[in-house]
Amino acid sequence: AQSVTQLGSHVSVSEGALVLLRCNYSSSVPPYLFWYVQYPNQGLQLLLKYTSAATLVKGINGFEAEFKKSETSFHLTKPSAHMSDAAEYFCAVSDGGGATNKLIFGTGTLLAVQP
C-alpha cells in the first residue's frame, strides 16, 4: 500500500532563506505525487504534481520538487522564502492504478517564516 512520510512537523526559516520540506513515499507501483498548501481555515491548493513526465517539477509561487526514485523522495524547495509562504504543506501520493484516485496524505509540515 502507498504511504508518505513528512519529516518535521514544524519548520522555521528566515525571510529570504532556502525552504526545504521533506517527503518520502512508499509505493509498490510508479507513484503519482503531489504537494498541496493550506492556509488557516481554508481548503488545500495544489502546488505541483509529479506524473513521470519529468523528475524536476516546477509549481506555483516559485516552489519546485524533485522526484528521486533511488531515495524514494519528493522534497519541496523554494530558493527564497517570503512571509506569504507561511502555511501548512502536505505531501500526498495517489492510490491510482486505474481503479481510484484516492490521495494518501502525510501528516503535514507547518512552515513559519521569520522576518
Add this chain to the structure above:
Amino acid sequence: DGGITQSPKYLFRKEGQNVTLSCEQNLNHDAMYWYRQDPGQGLRLIYYSQIVNDFQKGDIAEGYSVSREKKESFPLTVTSAQKNPTAFYLCASSGMVGNTEAFFGQGTRLTVV
C-alpha cells in the same frame, strides 16, 4: 467559475444530533471524497464515490454516512454514533485517472457543543 462549494463554513452540533455537511462541484468530476482533518494527523479519508449511486468506505467511516444521488453532490452526515466529531471536514473531487489532482472545497469546521 468552476469549483467545489462546501457549506456551511462553521457548524455547531449538540450531543446526540445528526448533522449534514453539503458539498457541490461543477467541475464535471466523476470522483468525490470526504476527508477529516485533525491537528497533527493530516487528512484521513472518510468516504469516496466514483460514480452516482455508489460509494465506498475510507479509513475512518464509522459514525458517518454519505449519498451520491447526483454527480454534482456528495453530502456527508455526521451521525450521533461518531464519538469525536469535532474536526475540520474537507470535500474534494477529481477525475478518475491517477495523475489528475484533487480539487478541494474551503472546508467545514464542525464543533460539538
